[in-house]
Amino acid sequence: MDPRYAGFECWVAGAGIRGMFNSKGNTIADRTPACNMGIYWDGDVLSEILNGTTIDKWDYRDAKSIRILNTADYQCRSNNGTKSNPVLSADILGDWREEVIYRTADDKELRIFSTAIPTEHKFYTLMHDPQYRLSIAWQNVGYNQPPHLSFFMGAGMNQPPKPFISFPGTAK
Numbered sequence: 001m002d003p004r005y006a007g008f009e010c011w012v013a014g015a016g017i018r019g020m021f022n023s024k025g026n027t028i029a030d031r032t033p034a035c036n037m038g039i040y041w042d043g044d045v046l047s048e049i050l051n052g053t054t055i056d057k058w059d060y061r062d063a064k065s066i067r068i069l070n071t072a073d074y075q076c077r078s079n080n081g082t083k084s085n086p087v088l089s090a091d092i093l094g095d096w097r098e099e100v101i102y103r104t105a106d107d108k109e110l111r112i113f114s115t116a117i118p119t120e121h122k123f124y125t126l127m128h129d130p131q132y133r134l135s136i137a138w139q140n141v142g143y144n145q146p147p148h149l150s151f152f153m154g155a156g157m158n159q160p161p162k163p164f165i166s167f168p169g170t171a172k
C-alpha cells in the first residue's frame, strides 16, 4: 500500500500496538486503516483495502483511507457478523484485477463488482497462479481470509513468473 517501502505493510488491531509497520518492522505511519482484506482494484500494483462493503485507497502521504466504492450504495451487505466478509473476493473475470461478490440486503441476489479503472499493467490473470487459485477455495471452506499470490505484487515487483498450467487434452 505504501510504495516508499519494499514489501508489504502490516498493523495490528486491538492488541495495544499502534501504528503501521514496514517489512523491516519499522513504524511508518501513526494511523492505520480499517481493513479486513486486501484487493487489487485500481490500475496500479499496490493493494487496496477491502473492509465490510467498502473498497478504499490508502493515501500513504496523509495516512488516511480514501473511499473508492461502497457496495452498500448498491443495496449490498457483508456476511458473517463482525467478520464482515464479502461472499467472495477473487480474480474471476476479465484482467488481473480482482472482482468482489456481495449479497443484496434482501438475500435475493448476488452482485458482482468489477473495476472500471484502466491499467497500464499487463499480467496473466491471478487465477493462473496455483497458490492464488487455492486461496479462492480456502476463502469458502473455513475462517474467511483474503487470497494471496505465490509471488510479490507491489511497488518494485518483478514480472510475475509465467504460469505452469496446462489444459486437459492439450500437450502443454
Ligand SMILES: [Ca+2]
Binding pocket: 040, 041, 042, 043, 044, 045, 046, 047, 048
Ligand atoms: Ca492497486
Ligand SMILES: [Ca+2]
Binding pocket: 090, 091, 092, 093, 094, 095, 096, 097, 098, 099
Ligand atoms: Ca479480474
